[in-house]
Amino acid sequence: MARRLYELVGEDPARRFSPYCWRIRMALAHKGLAAECVPWRFTEGAALGFSGQDKVPVLVDGDRVVSDSWAIAAYLEAAYPERPALFAGGDARPARFLAAWADTVLNGALARLIVSDIPRWLAPGQAAYFRRSREARFGMSLEALTEGREERLPAFRANMAPLRLVLREQPFLGGARPDYGDYAVLGSLQWARCVSELSLFESGDPILAWRERMLDLFGGLARDVPHCG
Amino acid sequence: MARRLYELVGEDPARRFSPYCWRIRMALAHKGLAAECVPWRFTEGAALGFSGQDKVPVLVDGDRVVSDSWAIAAYLEAAYPERPALFAGGDARPARFLAAWADTVLNGALARLIVSDIPRWLAPGQAAYFRRSREARFGMSLEALTEGREERLPAFRANMAPLRLVLREQPFLGGARPDYGDYAVLGSLQWARCVSELSLFESGDPILAWRERMLDLFGGLARDVPHCG
Numbered sequence: 001m002a003r004r005l006y007e008l009v010g011e012d013p014a015r016r017f018s019p020y021c022w023r024i025r026m027a028l029a030h031k032g033l034a035a036e037c038v039p040w041r042f043t044e045g046a047a048l049g050f051s052g053q054d055k056v057p058v059l060v061d062g063d064r065v066v067s068d069s070w071a072i073a074a075y076l077e078a079a080y081p082e083r084p085a086l087f088a089g090g091d092a093r094p095a096r097f098l099a100a101w102a103d104t105v106l107n108g109a110l111a112r113l114i115v116s117d118i119p120r121w122l123a124p125g126q127a128a129y130f131r132r133s134r135e136a137r138f139g140m141s142l143e144a145l146t147e148g149r150e151e152r153l154p155a156f157r158a159n160m161a162p163l164r165l166v167l168r169e170q171p172f173l174g175g176a177r178p179d180y181g182d183y184a185v186l187g188s189l190q191w192a193r194c195v196s197e198l199s200l201f202e203s204g205d206p207i208l209a210w211r212e213r214m215l216d217l218f219g220g221l222a223r224d225v226p227h228c229g
Numbered sequence: 230m231a232r233r234l235y236e237l238v239g240e241d242p243a244r245r246f247s248p249y250c251w252r253i254r255m256a257l258a259h260k261g262l263a264a265e266c267v268p269w270r271f272t273e274g275a276a277l278g279f280s281g282q283d284k285v286p287v288l289v290d291g292d293r294v295v296s297d298s299w300a301i302a303a304y305l306e307a308a309y310p311e312r313p314a315l316f317a318g319g320d321a322r323p324a325r326f327l328a329a330w331a332d333t334v335l336n337g338a339l340a341r342l343i344v345s346d347i348p349r350w351l352a353p354g355q356a357a358y359f360r361r362s363r364e365a366r367f368g369m370s371l372e373a374l375t376e377g378r379e380e381r382l383p384a385f386r387a388n389m390a391p392l393r394l395v396l397r398e399q400p401f402l403g404g405a406r407p408d409y410g411d412y413a414v415l416g417s418l419q420w421a422r423c424v425s426e427l428s429l430f431e432s433g434d435p436i437l438a439w440r441e442r443m444l445d446l447f448g449g450l451a452r453d454v455p456h457c458g
Contacts, residue, residue: 085318087317087323088316088317088318088320088322088323088324089314089317089318089319089320090318091317091318091404093317093399093403093404093405094316094317094323094324094402094403094404094408094410095317095323096395096398096399096402096404097326097327097330097391097392097395097402097410098326098327100390100391100392100394100395101326101330101391103391103394104390104391104394105388105390105391159334161329161333161334162326162329162330162332162333162334163326163329165329165332165333166325166326166329169325170322170325173323173325173326174322174323175320175322175323175325176322179323181323181326
């Protein structure tokens with residue numbers, strides 16, 4: 001049966017920049033599962049009504065509909081146990097912390113570095129919606145949120161210490177090979193890479209070398225897309 | 230053959246307060262392995278010469294000598310695979326990030342909240358050594374390091390967001406049961422609990438409820454020790 005992934009895109013449907021959609025696109029490739037991309041744009045929440053909520057990613061797998069990236073990853077592991085494991089031992093729960101860190105610390109820090117770069121990639125109506133909704137959420141303009149970002153980069157890099165510590169010792173967060181933890185973090189960096197020219201890391205940072213290894217995976221799945229960074 | 234764990238203690242040999250030693254004490258209990266505690270104090274680095282380095286924990290397991298808490302945990306998992314797994318699927322590497330987060334973010338933040346409480350638990354010569362070496366490392370007095378700590382607690386609590394997010398969803402970081410990730414974080418909180426009266430968390434915080442579950446494990450192994458917090 002058909003497998004479809006609803007993914008956030010910009011004005012150009014090839015510009016996919018959602019950190020949470022990237023997690024699942026990579027997780028599907030890890031499992032060797034094809035899935036048609038259904039482009040979805042901000043304000044099209046109603047188009048996801050069938051899923052009982054209004055956010056991407058949404059995976060439709062035959063007659064199963066799953067939303068929320070963590071729930072989708074756990075679903076994929078449970079539904080396709082014979083394919084390469086996304087989680088050590090097939091159990092998602094011990095990996096929850098790393099995804100939660102990416103959700104809160106990493107995505108929170110990145111928002112304050114790149115969010116003002118997003119509207120330029122959206123059609124005018126989408127851009128207006130994005131600006132209005134995010135400025136309400138953050139309580140300030142997108143430009144105020146990212147103001148002084150160059151000066152804040154050293155603090156951002158220092159906050160990435162646990163990532164750097166692991167990647168000095170092993171090639172992937174998962175060990176010798178990537179697992180869902182790698183895709184969770186890559187998703188965030190891919191969000192930045194697809195919308196912003198800001199150089200998040202200094203050359204020589206083990207995090208950058210790891211990102212290159214991630215961009216090489218699955219025939220360059222995450223590398224060969226419209227990007228800025 | 231004899232199994233011994235060299236553990237940091239204060240003037241009172243029952244006051245064990247090293248976060249890294251607590252990780253291994255809990256990991257040994259998880260594996261159901263007994264190990265005699267060899268009390269070790271700051272400045273007794275020479276007593277660890279047999280291990281080729283000068284820090285605790287050091288595990289002596291028959292003719293094997295292993296130092297560094299992460300290396301000891303990986304050793305225990307590899308040496309006792311038939312006992313309850315410390316790591317999902319028996320592979321330590323995907324759990325490296327959580328331990329690295331505790332090493333850097335959590336222990337770094339806790340040092341700035343509690344380090345000035347430590348000398349009072351040490352004999353005079355040990356206290357002088359601790360103060361001198363730590364003040365050189367941090368470049369300021371222990372009291373300067375923890376100054377204004379009450380005012381910094383809200384920021385500390387906010388930084389614990391990923392921990393809180395996971396513990397709202399599942400009883401342990403490992404899922405339904407604790408694993409090494411739980412022991413890594415508990416070790417840090419136990420460090421604070423054994424030397425400081427500072428209330429790190431507000432009542433009702435899911436992190437506190439989790440800590441209670443951790444203190445209940447193994448017949449109250451971590452609860453029933455000299456503590457302040």
